[in-house]
Amino acid sequence: MTNGTIINPLINLNDGSVMPRIGLGVWKLGSGAETVNAVRWALEAGYRLIDTARIYENEAEVGEGIRASGIPREEISVTTKLWNDDQGYEPALAAVDASLERLGLDYVDLYLIHWPSALFRKDNPDSPALRRETWRAMEEIQQSGRAKAIGVSNYAINHLQEMDTYARIPPAVNQIELHPFWFRRDLMEFCQERGIVVESYSPLARARMLADPRITAIAEKVGKTPAQVLLRWNLQHGNVVIPKSAHKERIEENARIFEFTLQDEDMRVLDALDEGKSVLSV
Numbered sequence: 498m499t500n501g502t503i504i505n506p507l508i509n510l511n512d513g514s515v516m517p518r519i520g521l522g523v524w525k526l527g528s529g530a531e532t533v534n535a536v537r538w539a540l541e542a543g544y545r546l547i548d549t550a551r552i553y554e555n556e557a558e559v560g561e562g563i564r565a566s567g568i569p570r571e572e573i574s575v576t577t578k579l580w581n582d583d584q585g586y587e588p589a590l591a592a593v594d595a596s597l598e599r600l601g602l603d604y605v606d607l608y609l610i611h612w613p614s615a616l617f618r619k620d621n622p623d624s625p626a627l628r629r630e631t632w633r634a635m636e637e638i639q640q641s642g643r644a645k646a647i648g649v650s651n652y653a654i655n656h657l658q659e660m661d662t663y664a665r666i667p668p669a670v671n672q673i674e675l676h677p678f679w680f681r682r683d684l685m686e687f688c689q690e691r692g693i694v695v696e697s698y699s700p701l702a703r704a705r706m707l708a709d710p711r712i713t714a715i716a717e718k719v720g721k722t723p724a725q726v727l728l729r730w731n732l733q734h735g736n737v738v739i740p741k742s743a744h745k746e747r748i749e750e751n752a753r754i755f756e757f758t759l760q761d762e763d764m765r766v767l768d769a770l771d772e773g774k775s776v777l778s779v
């Protein structure tokens with residue numbers, strides 16, 4: 498995998514593959530031109546990672562944006578996710594095929610279990626057996642080449658410890674909400690110690706805290722925007738970031754985070770913003 502026009506380093510995964518340190522998140526980008534354009538702009542700006550999910554209902558548009566970019570498929574890392582009502586062995590195998598068909602791709606680079614429980618299934622909201630069966634399918638999906646890497650999302654430490662009892666292949670990635678207002682250092686370090694890459698979602702805290710004076714002060718000091726400061730903080734903690742934007746100029750802005758460094762004192766100020774819980778309401 499090569500990089501685009503921005504400096505975009507890669508991170509090693511525990512299965513020997515690599516993924517870019519920044520990607521475009523496409524949750525809430527609409528079906529149709531909005532997603533196609535955002536994906537195309539991101540790829541033109543040098544992004545090489547796109548993060549979608551079945552539940553975002555824009556996998557087809559992600560595939561269209563990739564093809565419209567003219568960039569070779571093998572240079573782009575595509576993530577999609579297994580939704581809660583597709584948990585279980587047989588449903589998971591069918592779900593990845595349906596996602597690939599919508600994407601118009603032969604494989605994804607990363608396939609994630611979106612949530613540790615079938616949250617919206619009345620019959621079995623939190624079942625270790627269901628998680629085990631789903632992971633068995635994920636391992637088969639990787640072995641069949643339909644996903645280069647497999648991982649999880651929204652897994653807490655107890656879910657990851659539980660995987661020790663059944664996983665033959667460990668997860669390569671845990672995608673979790675992580676930004677200065679919900680730092681989750683224990684979970685982050687647990688993953689890092691086990692070689693699981695932390696991929697931070699909502700890394701801009703959904704733009705709700707960009708005017709916080711403690712962030713704007715650092716942004717002014719380093720001559721960057723508050724969004725760039727938040728993303729850089731995450732990178733310096735060793736994580737992958739997947740900011741979402743529908744706007745070309747913001748997509749470009751969010752990627753310019755590799756040419757500056759936050760000093761330790763600024764990192765400490767940002768670390769201290771932690772409120773110990775999600776600041777977002779879905």
Ligand SMILES: NC(=O)c1ccc[n+]([C@@H]2O[C@H](COP(=O)([O-])OP(=O)(O)OC[C@H]3O[C@@H](n4cnc5c(N)ncnc54)[C@H](OP(=O)(O)O)[C@@H]3O)[C@@H](O)[C@H]2O)c1
Nearest residue numbers: 522523524698699700701702703704724740741742743747
């Ligand atoms: N695994 C999961 O359960 C899960 C859950 C949530 C999210 N995710 C993934 O993570 C991605 C990112 O998270 P997110 O979408 O929740 O939130 P986010 O990336 O933290 O924030 C997105 C918001 O920030 C705005 N924004 C983007 N760049 C900006 C900039 N430079 N200046 C000012 N505002 C800016 C966007 O507005 P505009 O679009 O109008 O620019 C949008 O309102 C998602 O798209 C999805 O791929 C995964």
